[in-house]
């Protein structure tokens with residue numbers, strides 16, 4: 146399945162002002178958990194502090210995405226036997242003998258060994274963000290039009306319109322949006338809409354030292370991601386998977402998609418997120434039928450007996 | 453499913469940020485919607501005593517509804533933004549318009565019923581209020597069903613009928629309270645029938661929910677669910693036995709039934725929070741659907757390229773050029 150780029154409002158409603166759809170490819174296999182993205186995001190977007198204190202949940206002290214955390218680095222500690230890289234692609238080893246350590250060194254250099262493994266133990270680290278869904282439930286649910294689709298195909302909340310009704314919060318299948326305390330409105334990643342307008346990449350992508358966060362035209366990112374997946378699979382990372390890269394998933398694919406080294410739920414991501422709009426026809430039909438039934442019931446009660 | 457398949461036990465979706473005002477609104481909206489229909493039809497049948505009281509019930513309900521809703525907003529001063537657009541994709545937007553139109557027509561009809569003023573506009577306002585009251589009573593179910601919260605979303609076919617029964621129950625019960633028993637026969641019929649339907653539709657919903665229905669079995673939702681049943685069963689019993697002969701008994705029974713309808717809305721509300729707060733309610737059903745092959749999920753392990761190119765896709769060796777530069 147090839148990725149679906151078109152959304153309901155993009156590019157059609159922008160006409161000649163439409164820009165290429167921009168997004169993030171977050172390659173978690175090279176994330177080192179430095180949280181530079183979290184810090185850069187906070188700084189650039191002037192997001193209030195969100196101290197959770199020491200959570201005891203590995204190195205994660207921000208815990209989840211929310212009004213005051215727009216990039217969140219997850220830390221997963223797994224007991225796993227050291228993985229020996231056996232099936233290195235020949236072009237990486239360049240025909241050298243497959244002595245274990247040499248292969249490993251090569252692998253690290255070539256970027257197919259992740260930085261996340263050591264003996265008997267595996268770190269998974271991943272920087273999470275709003276997915277900028279192709280079919281964004283938050284945007285459809287928003288009654289005021291505060292949430293809108295930009296000319297880059299991203300999903301942004303207008304803080305001067307949002308009245309804090311909170312409908313987008315449970316609508317998002319990823320739990321991205323939340324209400325800011327003391328402010329009342331909801332906030333989330335804007336994919337640095339302001340920077341995009343200035344031809345700059347988003348703050349997190351610029352700050353990421355390993356290029357785990359890659360920013361660019363979505364179509365190009367998809368191509369990179371496929372190659373990266375192929376290499377990791379070839380190198381024996383058989384659980385490596387692209388998440389939200391396809392147009393036929395429950396949200397029509399995402400503007401921010403991921404390369405994961407384990408199942409999505411391990412990272413706190415739903416394995417099969419669905420845009421609730423998909424079922425809205427059915428929902429309206431049921432509400433309409435129930436309204437008719439209520440009318441019939443009322444009439445039966447009033448006319449069906451003594452006055 | 454073991455602990456390890458969640459991220460430190462963290463929820464995957466956010467609990468709603470809605471507070472106590474919202475289940476109260478579900479109740480007052482249903483009260484208003486059901487009462488308007490009851491009032492209009494009673495007027496058609498020639499029962500003016502009942503009709504006037506039902507119009508009052510509708511006005512009370514429709515008057516309190518916006519107060520609850522506005523008070524729940526994070527930015528109450530911006531409540532008018534609710535009418536900034538009309539979006540069919542957003543039950544909350546559609547509902548805001550229904551509530552506004554319903555409020556205007558109900559108030560007018562009630563004014564006319566009590567004072568006789570505005571006879572000409574009331575001729576249109578009465579049927580309009582009665583008709584708008586129907587979707588006003590059920591759209592709130594569409595609103596909560598149209599979320600990612602499993603216990604609401606998976607109940608999307610049944611939930612509007614549950615809310616509709618609740619609206620009829622509160623309208624009937626409120627009219628039983630306010631109307632002298634000799635004029636309240638239709639209200640009693642409505643209250644009794646909808647009490648049975650409310651209980652039955654709740655059970656059907658929980659049954660249809662299957663594995664998604666577990667939040668109803670524990671904690672606050674389970675407590676509210678028992679409270680609902682107790683209130684409705686005893687209220688209906690009292691109404692059936694003494695509602696016709698004793699005004700006092702009718703008032704007591706109607707109050708219990710109203711409380712039961714409110715408690716029923718509270719049960720559904722609380723179940724949503726429970727369903728959202730535990731990652732297993734989100735992950736497990738999704739995972740099982742994937743395992744059964746009913747859905748493909750959002751992940752893919754097979755790359756669409758066969759030839760691995762060294763210069764593509766390796767972040768360590770190929771930093772990405774900035775866009776536009």
Ligand code: SF4
Pocket residue numbers: 275276277278280281282283284300316317318319320321322333
């Ligand atoms: S991830 Fe959530 S907040 Fe982001 S676009 Fe999708 S539905 Fe909206």
